[in-house]
Amino acid sequence: MSLSDLYTIPSSSSWFRWDEIHDEERRSLPEFFSGSAFSRNPRVYREYRDFIINRFREDPSRRLTFTEVRRSLVGDVGLLRKVFQFLDRWGLINFGVPGGESEEVGAGASAAVVVEDGAPAGVKVVPAASAAASERGTVGGGGGENGFRLPPLTSYRDVFIDEMPGKGPLCGNCGGDCDSGESKSSKGGYSMCTKCSEKKNNTEEKTTDDLKVNNHGDGNEDQVSNTWTDAESLLLLEAVLKHGDDWDLIAQHVRSKTKLECIAHLIHLPFGEHMLGPTSSKLDNRQPSSEVTQVKAAKSPVTELSEESIKAVGEQHIDTDEQEKAVDVSSPAHALKRRRFTSFSDATDSLMKQVALLSTVAGPQVAAAAAESAVAALCHENPCALKAFEIDQDEVAKFGSHIMKDELESELKVEGQDLKEHRKRVGMKELYPEKNFGAATFQIRASVATSIGAAAARAKLLADQEEREMELLMASIIEMQLKKIRSKMKHFQELELIMEKEYAQIQHLKESILEEWVRILQQAFHSGIPRWRDSGLPKFLPNANM
Amino acid sequence: MKFHPPNSSKVPIKFRLPTAENLVPIRLDIEVDGQRLKDAFTWNVNDPDSEVVNFAKRTVKDLKLPPSFITQITQSVQSQLAEFRSFEGQDMQNKEKIVALKLDLRVSNTVIRDQFLWDVSNLESDPEEFARTFCKDMNIGDPEVAPAIAVSIREQLYKIAVQNVSSAREYRMGKKGRRGLENVPNSKSGNGALDLVKLFGIKGSIVRKRKEWYLYEPIVDILSNEEVEALDAREERNSRLKKKLEEKEENL
Numbered sequence: 048m049s050l051s052d053l054y055t056i057p058s059s060s061s062w063f064r065w066d067e068i069h070d071e072e073r074r075s076l077p078e079f080f081s082g083s084a085f086s087r088n089p090r091v092y093r094e095y096r097d098f099i100i101n102r103f104r105e106d107p108s109r110r111l112t113f114t115e116v117r118r119s120l121v122g123d124v125g126l127l128r129k130v131f132q133f134l135d136r137w138g139l140i141n142f143g144v145p146g147g148e149s150e151e152v153g154a155g156a157s158a159a160v161v162v163e164d165g166a167p168a169g170v171k172v173v174p175a176a177s178a179a180a181s182e183r184g185t186v187g188g189g190g191g192e193n194g195f196r197l198p199p200l201t202s203y204r205d206v207f208i209d210e211m212p213g214k215g216p217l218c219g220n221c222g223g224d225c226d227s228g229e230s231k232s233s234k235g236g237y238s239m240c241t242k243c244s245e246k247k248n249n250t251e252e253k254t255t256d257d258l259k260v261n262n263h264g265d266g267n268e269d270q271v272s273n274t275w276t277d278a279e280s281l282l283l284l285e286a287v288l289k290h291g292d293d294w295d296l297i298a299q300h301v302r303s304k305t306k307l308e309c310i311a312h313l314i315h316l317p318f319g320e321h322m323l324g325p326t327s328s329k330l331d332n333r334q335p336s337s338e339v340t341q342v343k344a345a346k347s348p349v350t351e352l353s354e355e356s357i358k359a360v361g362e363q364h365i366d367t368d369e370q371e372k373a374v375d376v377s378s379p380a381h382a383l384k385r386r387r388f389t390s391f392s393d394a395t396d397s398l399m400k401q402v403a404l405l406s407t408v409a410g411p412q413v414a415a416a417a418a419e420s421a422v423a424a425l426c427h428e429n430p431c432a433l434k435a436f437e438i439d440q441d442e443v444a445k446f447g448s449h450i451m452k453d454e455l456e457s458e459l460k461v462e463g464q465d466l467k468e469h470r471k472r473v474g475m476k477e478l479y480p481e482k483n484f485g486a487a488t489f490q491i492r493a494s495v496a497t498s499i500g501a502a503a504a505r506a507k508l509l510a511d512q513e514e515r516e517m518e519l520l521m522a523s524i525i526e527m528q529l530k531k532i533r534s535k536m537k538h539f540q541e542l543e544l545i546m547e548k549e550y551a552q553i554q555h556l557k558e559s560i561l562e563e564w565v566r567i568l569q570q571a572f573h574s575g576i577p578r579w580r581d582s583g584l585p586k587f588l589p590n591a592n593m
Numbered sequence: 594m595k596f597h598p599p600n601s602s603k604v605p606i607k608f609r610l611p612t613a614e615n616l617v618p619i620r621l622d623i624e625v626d627g628q629r630l631k632d633a634f635t636w637n638v639n640d641p642d643s644e645v646v647n648f649a650k651r652t653v654k655d656l657k658l659p660p661s662f663i664t665q666i667t668q669s670v671q672s673q674l675a676e677f678r679s680f681e682g683q684d685m686q687n688k689e690k691i692v693a694l695k696l697d698l699r700v701s702n703t704v705i706r707d708q709f710l711w712d713v714s715n716l717e718s719d720p721e722e723f724a725r726t727f728c729k730d731m732n733i734g735d736p737e738v739a740p741a742i743a744v745s746i747r748e749q750l751y752k753i754a755v756q757n758v759s760s761a762r763e764y765r766m767g768k769k770g771r772r773g774l775e776n777v778p779n780s781k782s783g784n785g786a787l788d789l790v791k792l793f794g795i796k797g798s799i800v801r802k803r804k805e806w807y808l809y810e811p812i813v814d815i816l817s818n819e820e821v822e823a824l825d826a827r828e829e830r831n832s833r834l835k836k837k838l839e840e841k842e843e844n845l
Contacts, residue, residue, distance in 0.1 A: 091799055094800065114727055121800070122691070122710060122799055123691055124709045125711070
């Protein structure tokens, strides 16, 4: 049966198939499968079931009633009611239609969505369109208690915009209740609990303008009034050029907008990225190597860094404390924006780029640990390498520890540099310690170590993935076996049914033969034949009686 | 594997209503000194008879009827229970049989007309639950409607059960003379019973023909108070007429 439309059913009912009868159905409605009555057999059950479900799906937004169904089906109403209730209980009909026995709340085909405060935790309100994305609406087949949990869509707000006001604040992302203290559901907007919004900020920048976190509440609440005038945009750009990443200062400069709005708007400007680009790359240079995790570092070619960084270092000497402070303040906001993973295909052939990228993927701690162990292993393997590494073994170790942002002070002492003002610069200096060692040698060694480490980390990832795939395959094998067994069971059950039917027929036949015998005997008596001369017949009777 | 004979439903059982609970439908229609009591309810046969008196007292008290009603109610209920009990212990044929039941009743302002199929061999059926579902589906708010529907169903099942007792008796008698025993129940219970082979066989379709839908569709009317009064008056007249006729017959 091919259905052009998709329907929403609860994930717990994903067993349902048009073309077969599931064990659950056999268990719940045994009267159809015991073969005890002529009017109750599996075929009749399937016709009942299919008719009722099809009937419901003619108009899924309307509640189908039993009284309506029994009008068009031939059969015992008690039995029909059982089938109907079974389908209703499993949500195969009347799912998501408001006003039922089950207090399920969902979305119908139309946009009429009812959001209730006391909706059961298991049921999430889901826009029908997105639910239909998966086949027959089963989302996450194994989903237990949680039912649907779909990623928030950009259209989410549009769908729920009318229903949200006045209702309890529900986090659009995780579905949980927001603490009103942390984040308020803004009027007609889309609210999130702070936990989610943090997460989301990291991963997704696009929806930043959809977010309205509490601290922008003093401004105009409506999305409509969030439009930026050209003058304001100009002010913003000016401020960005002047203050870099210090959003507090920028907001002050723009005045009419809050910090968040400024950030959001800048992101949306077509050239916003480039505006932030130079400043942030500089920032990266200045920050400890742990900041390499921010992909921006990978983006700005590391090979070019040497020149640029020298400049940067030079600038840093001149830089005032104010600039320092700016870095500190802006770094969280900056991190929010920068944290994005570019794909591997973006990377060019440069080894350094690869290293940076790989270590980004693996994470700073992993990369550091990998680098250390890689170096150690190399030394162990090859005495030459050992010799080579021996010289600056401690340096490499320091490099690794640097990645972890620790013990920066000691590093500074060893380097003997005069740039002790701030720990954030140490990474930079450490990467380019021109004064103590040849920059090139150190770079090459460091890069080799890190690349090996990163490669190891990546290998680990790949191994993990392989393992998962193996598990998946195993699971599918088991499932196939189960299916096989199930189909065998079904076959046997059918056989059993046939046997029982035949047994019934034989029984019936026996009875009628017995009846026939009695009748013949009676007729014989009536017609005056005194006795059976043939003694074989009466003997036969007891046999038939069995 | 269960190998009990699958046609066990053919084996006669002791008389009872073919429902999950063996509740007897009772109908009261009593008139004393110009006051009339009409009621219908179900009674559990297994309840002790002393309960009947208590019930009557209670009813009279609740409805503020004169005490002379107590004996009348008790008598009426007990005679109906006695009639039911007279069948108990007798064999009843319990062959698979699906019958069309009809509803045509009025409860205060609500008029209900309906027809549906009922498996009278299903000893697990539940008229009360059916009636509840009916009222919910049809949005009937009057709490008296559902019990009235259930009683009406039970009355019809009662009648059929009594028929089954007599057909079981005939079956036993028929063993002597008549041949073709299968024909006996068919000819006897031709009223309303459906041809199962035709409907549920391989060729049959369980989806009813569209033009027959209206026959099996419930009709619920809500009457206005004037209409109810008119109907009441007419019924009153009819019952009085009937009474007079009966009295005449008795006099003759």
